[in-house]
Amino acid sequence: MSQIETATPPADSAIPKDPIVHKSYSVHIAIASLALVVATVLAVVDEGWWRRPYKGIQGQYRETYSAYLGKVEAKRRAFVDGVLEHVAEFEALKKRANDAAAECADAAATVQAKLTTATDKSRKLGAALKVSKSEIAALTYESEHKAHADGFKKVDESPAAKPVVEEIEAIRNREIEFTWTVTTYAGKDEEGGAKTSTAEETEKGRVADLLVKALDLEAEKATLQNDLGKANKPASEAAKARDQWLADNLGNLAYAMTNVDDTTRSVIAASGAAAYIDDDVVTLRPKTLGDLKAKVEEIPTGVFSALRGDIRQIHIAEARNWVDRCETCHLNTREPLPITVDSLKRVLGETVTAPPATPGEEPTTLPAWDASKIESMPLALFTSHPNVDLLKTHDPERFGCSMCHNGNGVAITSAELAHGENHHWLQPLYPKENVEAGCVQCHQQDLVLPMGDRITAGKDTFRRVACWGCHRYEGFNTELESVTAFDGRLKVIDEESKAKALRRENLQAVLNALDQDVEAQKKAYDRDFPANLREREALTQEISALAVERAQVTKRIAGLYVERQRAGPNLKDVKIKLLPEFVTEWIRNPREAHKDVAGNAFRPDTKMPEFRWQDDEEAKDVAAFVHQRAIDPSEFEAYRLPAFVAGDAKKGEELFNTRGCLACHAMGTGTAKIGNDYAANLSNLGEKNRPEYVARWITHPRERLVPYDLKQKKDVAGGAKDDPNLVWTQHTIMPDFRLSESEVRDITTYLMSQKRADVKYEKPTWLDDKERAKRGEKLVVYQGCAGCHEIRGLEDEKGIGTELTKEGSKSIDLLDFGHLTVAAKRGKEPLKGVDLLEDAEKLFEEEHHWFRPRNFFLHKIAKPDLYDESKYLPDRFNRLRMPQFKFTAQEILDVTSFVLGSVDSQIPASFRYDPDADGKAIREGWWIVKKYNCGGCHQVTPDEVPSIWNTPAYADKTDSKNRDANLPPTLVGVGFRLKPDWMAKFLRDPSMGGGRARPESTRAHLKIRMPTFDFSEEEIEKLVLFFSAMAKQQPVYQPEVVKPLEGKELAAASAIWKAANCMLCHVVDGQAFTSETKAPNLSYAPARLRPEWMKRWISNPPAMQPATAMTKFFGEEPGPDGKWHYMPGSKPLPELEGITADQVDLMVRYLVQGLAGK
């Protein structure tokens, strides 16, 4: 027990000190206090700077942007203003302004001196009267108050108020004195300024008089002010003209350069100004630039930035107090000048010499920033929004940022948090490549967005490769759902009609009984009879209304079966369409099937995806099923097609290339490929098809050989075309080109001649194996083949995929990453180095954290079976089913954007796009325009290039000289050109009743031909409304009344008609077209064209359609009388003498009258 030294207390000197009592903690406390101080400083720094990264950014912004603006301003002054000052016109204006200013200087200065005097006098008088006025006001109140207290007497009559009134009068009679300065204009001084002399003046008077004088002085001031304006008017107007010119021409360097004399031009050229001709930035007004600079320089710098950080936020009360603070860091988003990282880099990296602000001083040099300084700035934060036009319709003040872009608009402590890049945030920022995903929430049903190229492309891909075959998506392939809804309505109608009919019969019986029993009738009359009668009448009307509705609904259902489309061909026809040896390998892997010795596949660019069968046996099973399920010729007479008689392949090729087949189909592979990928590539068709089927198909593409009976759910031998239970329409969009029998034969012969010599086809022995077919059916159902193909017995099969309409709303935890969850979270890229189709690999070159919905879709679309990775799936019916499509990197990104953006939007309804009638017509019309590929032949929007323009037959005919003679007309403005009823009639039957015998109507001279699409009535209506909305026309058309021509006017019009030689390019009924013909048949004009369009067109065709062959016959503009006059080539037409009417108007009336016999 060493702790205890001794049992008895030792001497005091030996006792050690008790550490608890005597130990000093000063040093400990000092250190701990210091630590606390350090911690406090740390906390302040953390709060002031570290947690507020935007403060530093705003400092950098100030530095960068003010330097940028300074240089822009200097450049603008050096190059633009400098150049403009050399233009004679501007110099004249400047001189005029200076002269005018000099001229009216005297008069103005005189008035100004008077005004100064009057102002000073008024001011001094006011000051002198101040005390008296105040006293009077107070006493007046007192007098009134006393008079009131004195029994509501008038002030003059109240004895109580009398002393006060006397006091007021005393003040009013008080004499006061005031002094003011009189300014007199005394001519110009040496520098041209106004010289003035001043003198003091004094006046004395009674307060009462001076009060009146003060009012007079105010009036005098106003008059003088007005006089000053008048005196200055010539000067200010001249200055305004000068400034206006500058404003109008600022930045118009090209103009300036052409309007100076040669010497000046060479001076300008040497200054390098020409380099700025295209620079938008230098065109800014000096004031705008100044304002921007002043604004940016308000941002505090240095240590003050911590005290005064500026959170810039958009607050939208209407949207549940939506707050976006993005602009706290993205400081230039709404800047009026286009600022990109490149433009910032370029301008900052330049040395700019600024001309002096006032003449005579030294020019200043703004030095170039070195590269490392430029790199150190977060320039991407200082760019302006790349699409200014988009912001015009989506004002950030109303929509904020995160409504479209997602992210966490409130957060500002770090970029990750603000962008919502944390695990549980449900709306992480859309990455740059998918930024247009944000459009979908409001524009889900708009197939085409004018400012959203990528999302439009995404939707296009989704539609083109038929994702909708398996995945339900609102708007795509929903005809059958509509049919179900309408069928339900039919049932309701039938039940209601039955109930109402019964009720009516009962009423009738009562009425009949009363009719016979007169006595009873008399008794009952007052009570029941009229009411019963009325009810019976009402029921009759209701029943008939229901019958009308029933007819409409039935018609609509039939229309829906017409509209229904399937992405793949009808497999019921396989036996009569295909050679049996073709099928199996195609099913196994369409893109790789049937390679020739050189390794080229039969159709490498097919849309049909690869299904990843386990082995070749499965492909054989499926082939056996498809083969056995197809309709056998022995079943139906219609399936025994007549033998094919070969035609002329050469002619067929010519027809194939010119009639318009290539607007949708392609021919050839690799570099030799021509045409469009919209429909199948028809190369090597002879290896696959039977000619008699091809011929039948071309002749009647949209008509089945035998109808499908909806009631019995099977194909039947025949029936009435208008039987609502029979579907006669083939679910394809291939139109009927109204080809003659020999044309069909030639084209078929040509197509059948397309085959490779060196391909071996294996004779299939397995196609009739019943066991295989049984296994095959299971596979076909599991893989969802019926989503794209019509298969007997599987007509009503639903798509096998998950619905995608709201897929983007699925939170990350609901997306099944399978065994890749951990890999995704830890940034391991499973597709790195994996051989993908097309260029899709480049999307997956880097390892990065990809546990995000966007990346889920990206991976899924690129390699649909990815999430089966390292799973043990002995049962093949547990595997992922989505087949492998052949997508490019861009297509993957675009489709991802579309799916990612398909969300159940959190934005209030008042912020979503709610189109008006026109918008709706455009929205719905695009679906049809896209579905039938109108853009394959026609321009629907101005800058579009129809694919037919790129085929060899037409590539050299797209210029204005040849276009009218060879190519289909543009559809831009067609809603203004054509009458709606004509348009509907034309869409229903472009041959206008001519059929196969006379297959053309308005443009017989074209080799390419508008086919018959067999639109449903609803589609026609939507198309007509679409085109009229696109041309900004009213949906209801009221044609202008056109007076017929008579006498002299008729003769004049006829003379013009002949002189202009209209018939050189146009034709009329009964006249054959010639090699010169390039314009429509004018016999149709009265029914077809809108007179108001004709007027504008005839007067100046190129103004409406720059690429037209039609020339201006009526000069450049109307004559001095405001009317158009015919401009004859050589000698004037005598018939036109004395004609006062507008001569274009005459021609319109002439055409509308009809050309029969002219």
Added chain:
Amino acid sequence: MHFDWYQIWQNVSLPDNVPIVLMMILIPYYLWYGFREAVRNDRLIAQLESDPALAKTHHRKSFPFHPAWDKVLHSWPYLLRVEFLAALIVTAFLMIWSVYLDAPLEEPANPMLTMNPAKAPWYFLGLQELLVYFDPWIAGVMLPNFIVVGLMAIPYLDPSPLGNGYYTWKQRKFAIAGYMFGFLVLWVLLAIIGTLIRGPGWMWFWPGETWDHHRVVHEVNVNLHEMFGITDPTMYGIFGGVVTIGVMAVIGGAVDIAIRKLHPDMFRRQNLVQYLHTVGLVALMLLVPVKVFMKLALNIKYVWVTPWFNV
């Protein structure tokens, strides 16, 4: 499977889990420190008490010690100045902590989606862990109430002033052992399991195993009576009751014997009410790990199943 250091780092570096990691270091240290002091003091006490003179006169029974030093010291300034120093250090430490480790707040909750694993704050993870072993009513309501009530009852069950102001083991063996069992085993250990061992799906992941959301384990829980093939509800109600009450009786008896044998002083000091409460609370405390063992080792879900409650 390789040892997943990344997972370990993720778990221990999560701001929410840092206190647990700190606790795993600090608790053993203070345990060691306290016991070292206690042992020294106990020796000192033994020595002082063996000397009648010192035993009578000297009350300072802890280190630093000198027979000549004051027997009693004022708390001001001698205690408070040390406490002030501690306050300074802790304040500075907490400020620095709060600058570098943010509160683990997450994004707005999504009512449509439960996070996985969904964990309580670290100080409640022990209770959450108990939910694995007990009916929610027992784990969530009954046991916490026993803890609170039991802690409140301690001064009334054991009013001995021994050990006030100094570390000692010998004088407070029962109290210290009981407290250490309750705190270290039933609270801290469960919290550590809940923090570092329980992963997605509240599955048991040993350190170094990857927390895989897709892991599937074969873990079919059975009730005790099912192991014995009893299917009739009345019968298994009675069976469970007999087993439960039997086990409680056995453990209660064991506690009773242990106290009489090992801690006769306390048995003598306490009246009947105090004694029964002591035995009851200790027995309950010991019953918890019994059930934990049954669940973890034998996959037994409930011992006693009735329509009203399950044990």
